[in-house]
Amino acid sequence: MGPFRVLYLDMNSFFASVEQQLDSSLRGRPVAITAMENEHGCVVAASYEAKAFGVKTGTSVKDARRLCPGIAFRASRHRLYVRYNLRVAEVLDRHAELVRIRSVDEFQLALSGEATTLPGAAELVATLKAAVAAEVGECLRFSAGIGPNHLLAKIAGKLEKPNGFQWLFADNMPDRIAHLALDDLPGISSAMRDRLMRAGVRDVAALCQLDPRHARAIWRSVEGERFVRSLQCMDIPLVQTKRGGYGNSKVLAPAFRRPTEAYLVSRWLIEKSSARLRRDGRVAASFSLFMSPIGRRGWGRSVKCAPSQDTATFLRINRALWREAWPYIRGAELMSIGVHLADVDHLVTRTGDLLLPLRPAERTASERASVAMDYINDRWGAGTIRLGINRPHPGFFERG
CATH class of the missing domain: 3.30.70.270 (Reverse transcriptase/Diguanylate cyclase domain)
Incomplete structure (x- = not known):
């Protein structure tokens, strides 16, 4: 071998x-x-x-x-x-x-x-x-x-x-990659590069020779130790990652950049994201909205909620956040928007609620309606049933 x-x-x-x-x-x-x-x-x-x-x-x-x-x-x-x-x-x-x-x-x-x-x-x-x-x-x-x-x-x-x-192994490391900048390496962002520089790690050769325990401290995570041990040619397997959330973002075509049009696109993005959430048997306990007005700083907010997979719930939160953002974005054009459902867990682990009443892992009436909507849309085509008005903006990435 x-x-x-x-x-x-x-x-x-x-x-x-x-x-x-x-x-x-x-x-x-x-x-x-x-x-x-x-x-x-x-x-x-x-x-x-x-x-x-x-x-x-x-x-x-x-x-x-x-x-x-x-x-x-x-x-x-x-x-x-x-x-x-x-x-x-x-x-x-x-x-x-x-x-x-x-x-x-x-x-x-x-x-x-x-x-x-x-x-x-x-x-x-x-x-x-x-x-x-x-x-x-x-x-x-x-x-x-x-x-x-x-x-x-x-x-x-x-x-x-x-x-x-090309190949990399103990006989040609770290000399073979010594010419690379720190942030040329996959997984090294500009922020991590700056953190490494502050710790005295100024080039790839120094990073390869770093004590893995020191790397853990710099990364503030075991991933730093795993990264450096990999550079030192150890057989470090990939670990399964936990899904952090469901979301969609969209760079808007000129016809969709007015806030009134972009708002309808955000509703469409929520319907897509929440359908994926239900498909995977998950619930989300927070909702985030991001937007980038042209010529202005970006705007974003996150809201905690009861764990849910209900499209209508996320649409209500979205509407409230757009009202909050309105004084800032009024009269602007939006280059992009994004929605994100986070704090994700499995529906089967959701606890019950005595006040509703709702048994553990049981769907609410609104969630059951959303599941029925998914079934009809899968059977007869996306958008056959929608929760109110939205504006599909699939763009060219979804062509073909």
Whole structure:
């Protein structure tokens, strides 16, 4: 057995590559995927041909045209990309052990037998590249990384793009990643970078040599110790995370930016989020509303409530928060809004209420009505039954 346990695959410019695969006229050309079909939108993904001109995620459409004359724009089709993600996953799982689909363009596989050695892993990666190209599409390429744990495999997978293959293990650590900035590492935010700097950890080499117990103190969590032990090439497995909440946010198209229109979009977001909450058999004990007025600081509030999965309950809280926000947002346009249902627990663990009366784990009459609404909407189509007026704003990410 060799030192490698995990193979991490990172699809190269995945959204743009799917569009190039489907439209041969786009191959070899700079392509940008946008969130809106107008000059007010921004780039959410770019092909490597576009990246060579400086076009990247977050670049406005106007700036992308200036940086790269002749660039081709395509509206995002997220459902299409998910279908391609599943096609890639099916191919990978036939040739190796697919452990996790980490995101729409990232996959984690387990290595065993000869593939735990560098030659064996290299042969497996070549096989996977050929299989994806042949069975999904020649434009679909990925960079691969291997390591003794998921963190090092992920870092290795980002060292050589596009279409690369790299490895990290005890023999080349930390020298192989010493050139990276602290916040180049996955999981190191700018705030955590600043905290590390204040603790005297100023570069990746120093972080790799840190005492794991000191890392726990800096992170103020056991995750710091797990992170550093992973950098030190220990076999640290991923832990199951507890779901923190259910929510939706939306960057608003110009036609939806007036507060009166955005409010109706927020009602639609709540109906979607609470339906997902019920689908998973959960209840939420807090509701949050966020909005970003153009030219003003963002506004947000959170409200505690009795644990519930009732759409009408969250709509009432939402209406009260919009009334509270109204003096601040009156006359403004909103760039984005978001709702979040948090303090989540399972319905089966909810205690009863003698005053209602309500038995433990029993749904209220309003919650039962919401469940019936879910059934009808699943059977006859989303929006067949709605609780009052809302304004669907699916956008381009839900096309395809």
